[in-house]
Amino acid sequence: MTLLRIEALDVFHGASQVLRGLDLAVAGGEILCLMGRNGAGKTSLMRAIMGTLPRRAGRVLLDDTDISALPAHLVPRHGIAHVPQGRRLFAELTVAENLEIGEMVRHAGQRDFALSLFPVLGDRLGQQAGTLSGGEQTMLAIARAICAGPRVMLLDEPTEGLMPSAIATIRSALIRLRAEGVAVLLVEQRAEAVLAMADRVAFIAQGRIVAETPAEALRADRALIRRYVGLG
Numbered sequence: 001m002t003l004l005r006i007e008a009l010d011v012f013h014g015a016s017q018v019l020r021g022l023d024l025a026v027a028g029g030e031i032l033c034l035m036g037r038n039g040a041g042k043t044s045l046m047r048a049i050m051g052t053l054p055r056r057a058g059r060v061l062l063d064d065t066d067i068s069a070l071p072a073h074l075v076p077r078h079g080i081a082h083v084p085q086g087r088r089l090f091a092e093l094t095v096a097e098n099l100e101i102g103e104m105v106r107h108a109g110q111r112d113f114a115l116s117l118f119p120v121l122g123d124r125l126g127q128q129a130g131t132l133s134g135g136e137q138t139m140l141a142i143a144r145a146i147c148a149g150p151r152v153m154l155l156d157e158p159t160e161g162l163m164p165s166a167i168a169t170i171r172s173a174l175i176r177l178r179a180e181g182v183a184v185l186l187v188e189q190r191a192e193a194v195l196a197m198a199d200r201v202a203f204i205a206q207g208r209i210v211a212e213t214p215a216e217a218l219r220a221d222r223a224l225i226r227r228y229v230g231l232g
C-alpha cells in the first residue's frame with residue numbers, strides 16, 4: 001500500500017526550477033532507490049518532502065493525507081524521517097543524547113530496536129558523536145531517525161565513502177526496516193548497492209522521474225542502469 005505519494009511537485013532554487021512536475025510513490029515495506037546524475041534534483045526532492053525547501057506547486061501525501069501545508073518542523077512528527085547527506089548529528093552531544101533527540105520527536109519507544117540494529121552504538125552511549133568513525137556516525141544518524149518511529153524513511157547516499165563492513169550493517173538495517181513495513185526512499189548512486197537492496201528503482205533527470213522499473217529487471221540486465229541514468 002502506498003504510504004508516501006508525491007504529486008506534480010515543482011521546486012525552485014531562486015529563479016531556476018529544479019523539480020518539474022515530479023510524481024513518485026513509495027509503498028510500505030518497499031525500498032525504492034532513486035538514481036540520477038549529479039544535479040538531477042535528488043537532494044532537492046528529499047528537502048522538498050521534508051518541507052525544508054519550499055514547494056511552488058504539487059502535493060506530498062502521507063497515507064492519503066496531504067501534509068504539504070505543514071511547517072517543516074512538524075513533518076517528522078507525522079512519521080517521515082530524513083537522514084541527510086552529512087548526517088547533521090549534534091557532534092558535541094553523546095550518542096545517547098543524539099538518540100534522545102530522535103525520541104523526542106514522537107516518543108515512539110524505538111530506541112531498543114534502533115540499538116539492536118547497530119549494537120556498536122550501545123557500547124558507545126556516553127561517547128561524543130563527533131568522535132565516532134564515519135560509519136558509526138551514519139549508523140547514529142539512522143538510529144536517531146528510527147527513534148522517531150518513522151513510517152517513511154528518506155536517506156541521501158548514506159553509505160557513500162564508508163567501509164564495506166559499515167555498509168553491510170547499514171544495508172541489513174534498511175532491510176529490517178522494510179520488513180517492519182517502513183517505506184524507504186534511498187538516494188543511491190552505486191549500481192551494486194542498488195541491486196543488493198532495491199525493490200524498485202526510479203531514475204531522475206532534470207527534475208523529473210524519467211523511468212521507473214522493478215529492480216529485478218536491472219538485475220537481469222545491468223546495462224539498463226547506464227541507459228536509464230543517461231536519459232534526459
Ligand SMILES: Nc1ncnc2c1ncn2[C@@H]1O[C@H](COP(=O)(O)OP(=O)(O)OP(=O)(O)O)[C@@H](O)[C@H]1O
Nearest residue numbers: 013014016018036037038039040041042043044045
Ligand atoms: N542552495 C541552492 N541554491 C541554488 N541552486 C541549488 C541549491 N542547491 C541545489 N541547487 C541546484 O539545484 C539542482 C539540483 O540539485 P540537487 O542537489 O537536488 O541535485 P542532486 O541530484 O542531489 O545532485 P548531487 O548528486 O550532486 O547531490 C542543481 O542544478 C543544483 O545546482
